[in-house]
Amino acid sequence: MAPILEYRDLSKIFFKGNQQVHALDHVTAEVQEGELLAIVGPSGCGKSTLLNLSAGLMEPGTGDVLYRGRPLTGVNTQVSYVTQKDNLLPWRTVEDNVALPLQLGDRVRLSKDERRERVTRHIELVGLGGFEKHYPSELSGGMRKRAQLARSLVYEPEVLLMDEPFGALDAQLKLVLQAELLRTWEGTGRTLVFVTHDLTEAISIADRVIVMSSRPGRIQAIEHIDLPRPRDVFGIRFAPGFGDYFERLWSALREDIRHGQEV
Template identity: 55%
Template sequence: MQQTTESVRFDHVYKAFVARGSEPVLALRDVTFQARPGEFVSLVGPSGCGKSTCLNLLAGLDSPSDGTVAHDGDPVHGVNTSVGYITQEDNLLPWRSLRGNVELSMELRGVPRRERRDRAQEFIELVGLAGFEEHYPHQLSGGMRKRAGIIRTLVYDSGVVLMDEPFGPLDAQTRVILQAELLRLWERSRPTVLFVTHDLVEAIALSDRILVFTGNPGTIKRDYRVDLPRPRDPFHIHETPGFGELHDALWSDIRVEIEHARGVS
């Protein structure tokens, strides 16, 4: 694998979906961006603008119609097992305990039993789930299941983590708590993160950069650098100097796209 200063690269990427008997529908149009090692990059924009499609292309779950998607300098061809993927659903295996679910990715990689047990326990304790190791998913709250899903991916220790609205279904209080925990876990090893969200406050609290997508077909309208100091406290991010100006700029960009899609002049 060649050396690169980019963990992720999208180079003039187009993606069209074709349904039987229908004309192709263009989801992505000329998407170009890079993410450096250790960057936390959020993708925001109107619904249906192709944000999740970008994650699926990098994960190798789909392929671009044109252009190149690369991971660590190599084009992605087929399923990319070198990235972690956290979806909106926790996707915990119901027949496995919390500990068994957290250990799963390491087990698939052939990590020795003692090593994966110790590493899983470390992460379980980091997110406050000690004492629930032998509980099954149906015995855990929504927030606890989200914590388990996150550490199951982060314990895999991949250099790139994809997150598709992982906190979307949760109540506001639990979301902020998990944002703080995610930042604390991310700071430990600094993987590159591509994070899809509709929550602009969440994007600002977490990110180094925020990519604003246009409406369908999605392309990148603006690339914002988040210069707010780290470490950040999601509970008080509104009080950080510069937050309001950045939030207003982001919302202004996205509002134009939403109104355009609705035909509002």
């Protein structure tokens, strides 16, 4: 399988006044087409920065981000991005928020009827049927996440980038949304890059988990998750092998914390 995204020796330093923050340090990795990849790492290690670079929203300091073998030179219109912050437009209803990517530029050429059908289908898919006319302020946190998910799926992107999409939700809703994500994404041949703090979530969803070190973010460990698909997020933590993956990933994170305390 060919890589769809490649990070080649990426480094990124942010400058603010005379202060420098070294966010990423010599990150080299590939995301294979059709892969479900999870990225975990301590707060501030550059995970969101890596997604911003993948979406072409910022430029690396040094190194390259390649998409299908070509260096990114601007916004990457082939990816959809569920950002860490909720960025639904407050003055638009659920259906108008979800329709937004289909109205921007000429990424998807659809008739009005096709557009409406796609919007309705994706709102149903994430379980928001009946809330089409609601505004974001009239939704719960979980429902806003669902609306964001529908909006990012609506134009059926090649790559979905998600930055801790379920982080702030209660445990039960988190599992329900993870199951929905797998239902819509597994077996489609499309690619997912998913940032999370939750190791169980990473193992449940991903084909491969990248562990990043604390800032400046480096690749600390990579683990292939060979659990069978389709996966049942409700029961997978009891599957044979799950505990071993958890143990290995946790020890990679812990190793980094220990190292960080020594220096």
